[in-house]
Amino acid sequence: MATPLAYQTSPAAPDWLNKGDNAWQLIAATLVGLQSVPGLVILYGSIVKKKWAVNSAFMALYAFAATLIFWVLVGYRMAFGDKLLPFWGKGAPALGQKYLVRRANIPETVHFYSNGTEETHMTEPFYPMATLVYFEFMFAAITIVLLAGSVLGRMNIKAWMAFVPLWLLFSYTVGAFSLWGGGFLYHWGVIDYSGGYVIHLSSGIAGFTAAYWVGPRLKTDRERFSPNNILLMLAGAGLLWMGWSGFNGGAPYAANKTASVAVVNTNVCAATSLLMWTCLDVAFFGKPSVIGAVQGMMTGLVCITPGAGLVQTWAAIVMGVLSGSIPWFTMMILHKKSALLQKVDDTLAVFHTHAVAGLLGGLLTGLLAEPALCRLVLPVPNTKGTAYGGGAAQLGKQLVGALFVIGWNLVATTAILLAIGRITPLRMPDEQLMIGDDAAHGEEAYALWGDGERYDATRHAPVFLADDAMQAMQSSSGARGVTIQL
Template identity: 60%
Template sequence: MFNKFVGPREEKDRARFPPNNILMTLAGAGLVWMGWTGFNGGAPYAASTDASLAALNTHVCAATSLLTWITLDTFIFGKPSVIGAVQGIITGLVCITPAAGVVQCWAAILMGIISGSVPWYTMMVLHDKIKLLRHVDDTMGMFHTHAIAGSLGGILTGFFAVPKLSRLFYMVPDWDKYIGLAYGLQSGRTSAGFRQMAVQLAGIAFIVCLNIVSTSLICLFIKLIVPLRMSDEELKIGDDEIHGEQAYALWADGWRFENSKHNSVYDAEEFPSSVMEKTPSPRHDLQMV
């Protein structure tokens, strides 16, 4: 919703925007995965069997989703990618979260396959075909990795939830009501299974509406104080226009060293003239790629 209010980036910025640092991306994904173990494993608020199962299912689903995503990348594009692996990790973690403590490990594997394939399809295939998604300019792919994967997690929880695990997790007297549709069909309690599935779908719809309303109100409030979007002239200049400095300054042979108090603790006179401005080298006309 926030991207909808802000609007898309410049066309040249959307044409090609490779990641700034793949190693840092991979390190961040590893930290997220590690933290998610405590996030799901700590949900029962006790060192219990259910907590152990939640942690195990978290790893199983995330790993399966990762393998599914890079497998699809390999078959369709000819090679796997680190960014694809990270996307698979995130979709697996998001999908398993509502189900971590109430499904069996085999269900976590199936959820990993689904969370690694459906968001892959919506991101890599449908995204460029749907006008709304192209206009919103979801730079981080949050719609696919969180909205789609999270909705899948909610729906699949309503399908695979085990009644006995629900009793361990929720510790409520009417635990038998928390039954997945698959087990409802198996035990002859079809109505209870469909009821739980309806509850899951209603919860997803509520979250969608809540996000639309709350994010819209927040954006409208911020808009009263500061603009949500810079002018086209400012967007063309970028960081220099707003901050007076660049986030990533790349220096190469033949480039002029521009001393800035934003980037250095030294004064200009402390640098020798040979450092302040170098003679262009024969390679000065080469572009960095």
């Protein structure tokens, strides 16, 4: 029987193409994309006050779209292309046919001995460059969407539209090249398996910095900013959790056993952290908080990310216990005692859920990284955590890597926002903040009947009411409510 055409070697399926790896990488990328749209779009639109639902969801949606365009125009090769500086790649388009259909590679990832001979080969996955560009875009996009959580409910949408591409190019690409694309931290041996530093620490620090420069919400919003739809918020959180299997499972660039370990560890740590956070809420406040459970889930997912494929599953449980307790302490106890944390209006506590949890995960990875798992994916041989005889060296590298990411994001985010602030205000004026979505977009999230109208049963009553019930309703005094004319 002849081999089907789809499985024959051809220009569309060259010898180097592994269809399983290619399929998994595209699926993993799409899972990460679902975390942003619809995941965080839904979560942001429902976790804020009703008057900010449209604006918050749109900030996430806009960031996703704008990131993609600037990513393929210049950003991808700044993060994963040829070296310009030890922490930055040469920007160039990733648009041409010849570039996108050739075998994927990250040119600066080849690792050398001190005498100049090659020690670890260049990273060359078994699929086209287009797949790698798409996969890495999803990580860039979700980083900026997560950052947005710090400035919801008051940032001028025009300032946000300018901020997204500038932060992508001048902040995100630096961290990505330094730790993933073959930069100095990559070759020194700092571990960031799937973005504890590149994504979460950077978004948490940049978000906190942005919140400082943009300024606070209205006093009434800060005092009471309850979700408008907790059930919908849980749906968004669920998409975020399930999508994380692609987030960490796709990091090895192959459908291999490291990906399987990473997926199991990711879910175990998230579940442990959620339970830990919930138990602390019950112990200290007498009842479990649904929002708290989502925050615990988030800190668990963030904490395991830098070491998901590099630690044993018992270690993932340990990391879950710590990620469900240490960020809980910084958010629920330390935050209330710190003048700086009280001053900066970080809307969704991104500093605690991402910066604190990301830093915690990076340091715990330096402690718990298992040597045999490290050998499967890391470029620097003999990498191992302190608990496995690695001494303090790996922890020191993890700390230095974190300090670099923190410092760069503080400086770059500040510079970008100060520049934008000279062109357009970073914060909406108070009169717009009092109104919300209608002032920012001329749209509102929910259409309800009765805005100044007398209740008309012929227009508003359910169609299944009997005629006598309809007549009774028409003769009664009309109810009044709120309607939005669409």
